[in-house]
Amino acid sequence: MSTVDTAPSSEAPAAARPRPKATGGGFGRYLLVRFLLIFPTIFILVTVVFFLARTTGDPITAAQGGRLGPEQLAELRAAAGYDRPLIVQYLEYLAQLATGDFGRTMTTNRPVVEILTTYGPATFELVFYSLIVAFAVGVPLGLYAAYHRDKAQDAIARVLAIIWYAVPIFFAGLLLKLVFAVWLKWLPVAGRASVSAELQMQTLPNRTGFYTIDAIQTGNPEVLLDVLSHAVLPAVALGLLTAGIFLRLVRTNVIGTLATDYVDAARSRGVAESRLLRKHAYRPALIPIITVMGLQIALLLAGAVLTETTFEWKGLGFILAEFLESRDFVAVQGIVVLLAVIVALTNFIVDVIAAFIDPRVRY
């Protein structure tokens, strides 16, 4: 019975043949194979997105459908090259992508890559903060629930996790906004920073776009506080969903490890219960969290789209929603493909970390 089922990296076993000896040079080889696997993944996603988006129509018809006459429409389509065979357009698109060109937006006529550099840091910050929330809330609660299995504490934790899952991020966001920003006025309603803080950061010689770093650069604690207070509600809204996932993951795995022989052995040796939980049961349960985090990145990115729209957090998701609103489907497709690349890269990094921690993954 194989003990290792790396669920998220299902491609890995296909390419990397199981090796009897998975030590020493195994890691370097795994790294290489796993890295090379990024490309087919991206290629497939690009292909799927392209054909799904094109087979039933072109961006111009979709954007202008109904508003323009058929002749005007045909003219526009011809000008943009959408009247040529699909396969030609596809190959052209691939060639374009290979040179790092993700296309230009229709409405603002900016390169899609520029959108990444402008809005990417905001999304990264949001995802980072929400991961902190998820860890800080999910892991301890999961441990707690597992230890008190089938008791009231466990029941409450599990119901909480289900509720966190059932509340859509944007609804959670609206509620948080209503209570903490509008009624209690504790935290700002929306945005990444107040106008004055943003102005101070504008003057910085080497702005990073990561507001937290920029705020530290200004050396003004008020700016930092302002930036952080803006991040609280979005991070909580997005983080709680993931916290629920972590909670359940930790719970299930710790229950599993608590039942193992080595925990029994440790207990019989007189190891304290708290140490038992921390060292013996909790550690091995962390590995699946790291692997599952790869999948969570995809979920978090989707969640970021909704969170950013709710809180006017000017990141990739926010801008994606704006392009959706203005029916700029070239931009949407570009951003989606870009996000596909990000997802593939993160999955790679997560898999490498998992392999680094647990040699069994390497095959």
Added chain:
Amino acid sequence: MAVTATARPGRRWRDRIPVVHQVRQSVGLQRGMLVAGLLMLLVFVLCAIFAPLIAPYGFAQRADADGGFGTQQPPSAAHPFGTTVGGYDVLSRVIWGTQTAILVIIVAVLLAIFIGVALGLYAGYFGGWLDRILVVVFDAIYAFPSLLLAIVLSIVISGGQSNLWGGVLAAAGSITVVFIPQYFRVIRAETVRIKAEAYVESAKVLGAPNRRIVFRHVFRNATRTLPLIITLNSSEAILTLAALGFLGFGIEPTAAAEWGYDLNKAQSDVTSGIWWTALFPGLAIVFTVLAITLVGESLNDLADPRLRGRRRVAQSAGEVAETSVVPGGTLDAGPGGLTGLEDGETFDEHGIEVKR
């Protein structure tokens, strides 16, 4: 373990009805969760069926005999949940919204099952190049944020359509494509496993045609885990529909009531302290997802002796569980891991793992 999950022939009839059996099997908290979920689900379905009778107004109604409803009116006797910025009655739209939600669930899940199961059976049983391509493609799709894919698809499918069926089909279609990989993975994994079973081999020896083997022997056994995925997918369908609506791909208010659309319109209300336009449609989503999730969760736990209520299982399944639990922390999410809720991962893992 398989014995506990499949109905034995000697059982009483009432044990063979799927959900009833599980309710009887469950204890304590698990039973509470299952029953609560079922009751909420019942309310949801009843609301959808009897919406025309329950709802005080139509979903696109802005005025009655006494004149217009007025916009953003706080809850009152005439409008218990208030009115929206567009002048619709919130309560009515919440109730009518159940119909849209149910329609989307049914269409999306049916389509996904049909396509996913067919492809999974084919790929798993016959293998070959098509199998390899499908696995690679679906794995790539599977790792991708499903909402983004749904967005791309809804652009394609709807392209500005906003009538009821156009909107429902757009939403359901987008959700379907996202779900197909899940069904495909589960069914394919099960099919590959079942193909090696002795009864399939003996059927082959007896000269049964492939078609018969696939439908009679493989299909009936491979679809055992489907109910769990269906419940989880249904809740995901609701969330995706609402998210699409929230991002502006909703169904127009004159065509049908859709909670995500209402929340989208309620965004600016919240900033000015108007709570009723956001709260009630949002609660409707939470309620529905909660109902489906509670049922799905409980069914999942009950299908897995490791997670079933400890007391009842301790004696009977303890030993079985011991041999099947991978010691030292498995690297998969593990049964009941919420990944299952997000992407169905748990179940194919579960499906394979349990049988080892």
